[in-house]
Amino acid sequence: MFILDSLLIGSLRFVLDKIVAAAEAEADDDSGLRERLLEAQMQLELGELSEAEFEEIERDVLARIREIKGAQWTALTMSSDDVTVGVDLESYKEEDRR
Amino acid sequence: MRKQSGSPRRSERGAPVSVLPKRGAKKEVSTVAAKAAGRNNGSSARGAQGKTAPRDGRASEKRTSERVVHTGRAAVDTGTSRGKYVYCIIEAPDSLRFGPIGIGADPSDVYTVHYKNLAAVVSDAPLEVLDSTRENVLAHERVNETVMREHTVIPMSFGTIFKTREDIVELLRSAAEAFGDVLDKMQNKLEFGLKVLWDREQAIREVEGQDEDISRLKKEISTQKGPTYFARMQYGRLVDSALQSQSERYVAEILDQLRDVSVASRINKPIGDKMIMNAAFLISRDQEQAFDAKVKSIASRFDKLTFKYTGPWPPYNFVNIRLKLERA
Numbered sequence: 397m398f399i400l401d402s403l404l405i406g407s408l409r410f411v412l413d414k415i416v417a418a419a420e421a422e423a424d425d426d427s428g429l430r431e432r433l434l435e436a437q438m439q440l441e442l443g444e445l446s447e448a449e450f451e452e453i454e455r456d457v458l459a460r461i462r463e464i465k466g467a468q469w470t471a472l473t474m475s476s477d478d479v480t481v482g483v484d485l486e487s488y489k490e491e492d493r494r
Numbered sequence: 495m496r497k498q499s500g501s502p503r504r505s506e507r508g509a510p511v512s513v514l515p516k517r518g519a520k521k522e523v524s525t526v527a528a529k530a531a532g533r534n535n536g537s538s539a540r541g542a543q544g545k546t547a548p549r550d551g552r553a554s555e556k557r558t559s560e561r562v563v564h565t566g567r568a569a570v571d572t573g574t575s576r577g578k579y580v581y582c583i584i585e586a587p588d589s590l591r592f593g594p595i596g597i598g599a600d601p602s603d604v605y606t607v608h609y610k611n612l613a614a615v616v617s618d619a620p621l622e623v624l625d626s627t628r629e630n631v632l633a634h635e636r637v638n639e640t641v642m643r644e645h646t647v648i649p650m651s652f653g654t655i656f657k658t659r660e661d662i663v664e665l666l667r668s669a670a671e672a673f674g675d676v677l678d679k680m681q682n683k684l685e686f687g688l689k690v691l692w693d694r695e696q697a698i699r700e701v702e703g704q705d706e707d708i709s710r711l712k713k714e715i716s717t718q719k720g721p722t723y724f725a726r727m728q729y730g731r732l733v734d735s736a737l738q739s740q741s742e743r744y745v746a747e748i749l750d751q752l753r754d755v756s757v758a759s760r761i762n763k764p765i766g767d768k769m770i771m772n773a774a775f776l777i778s779r780d781q782e783q784a785f786d787a788k789v790k791s792i793a794s795r796f797d798k799l800t801f802k803y804t805g806p807w808p809p810y811n812f813v814n815i816r817l818k819l820e821r822a
Contacts, residue, residue, distance in 0.1 A: 437628075454627070458625050466623055471577045472654065472656045474668070
């Protein structure tokens with residue numbers, strides 16, 4: 397059992413600006429569900445949920461995420477017609493020491 | 495310049511300390527403290543409240559929605575259309591193959607798509623929403639972990655799929671400089687996750703023992719005849735705030751201890767009600783052993799807390815790139 401929460405939530409927020417709006421709206425919608433999934437993983441790891449109980453929650457949560465995402469999801473496309481007007485690059489800074 | 499050749503390879507890491515993941519094995523959650531949780535497997539730290547890219551001046555001038563372009567609506571496609579799932583960006587002048595370890599029930603070949611000396615590590619995947627099942631997420635991580643052994647990586651979020659190879663080349667081209675900068679900055683850096691959990695019931699007993707007001711109220715509630723509603727409410731409030739300050743003290747002390755052996759840290763939102771700290775640390779390779787030793791010494795000192803220590807991870811918590819595009 398593992399909790400790959402970096403990947404499930406947030407992680408590298410690599411977003412092409414043209415889909416930022418959609419992505420942000422989506423994050424609003426399903427972040428609660430993603431947290432629920434992580435919590436269930438944690439509970440499974442701590443032995444508070446059985447594998448079967450976890451799987452039931454996982455199925456349910458994923459189905460609901462899919463419902464939200466399905467309507468909005470798009471594959472990324474780029475073309476040379478797109479002009480890069482800016483690149484926001486954020487990596488660690490000293491202020492990250494909090 | 496081939497940065498990866500200069501960097502110490504993961505396989506050459508110093509003598510493994512028990513807390514660190516074994517070479518080649520799935521990252522392990524090592525529960526450092528005595529209270530080993532039953533299962534050990536990888537994990538890293540990230541909460542929903544994590545960083546978001548600060549919008550700079552240029553960005554704020556234009557709202558993204560004005561610039562909606564031709565993002566293909568793949569959902570309408572039939573199941574047969576294929577896209578490219580992107581795992582990470584690396585520096586590699588020549589094409590590479592990582593074998594059939596890609597995402598999907600029938601693991602697809604993982605290979606690179608290039609622009610100059612930048613490469614995206616990809617595999618072919620159906621153009622559809624990918625569920626974040628454990629299996630899929632693990633597959634994503636497995637690829638990044640494999641690539642990381644030999645290269646500095648900029649990891650992509652789970653579920654990033656481009657429509658065509660050309661789209662990916664264009665991505666690399668348009669942000670080539672930024673990718674180069676980040677790859678330089680992340681060279682010889684590793685991310686580790688540290689989650690700290692406590693036994694909430696035990697913590698409550700402790701604050702009851704330490705705080706006079708709380709213990710008095712508790713006695714009152716248990717002996718009082720008649721309604722205890724207000725005493726209970728006050729008791730609850732006091733316990734909550736005592737727990738809060740106690741956990742903050744723990745976290746502050748732990749972070750303080752790790753400051754000198756890390757390059758940066760991120761505090762993410764704890765998961766569930768037992769977790770008091772959910773942090774990610776960026777570690778320089780030459781400080782890895784010092785960091786490791788420090789984590790272990792902290793864990794043995796705070797023997798009432800459970801520590802979940804994982805890594806090395808790609809720097810998920812420490813890289814964030816946002817491209818701003820305009821349709822010409």
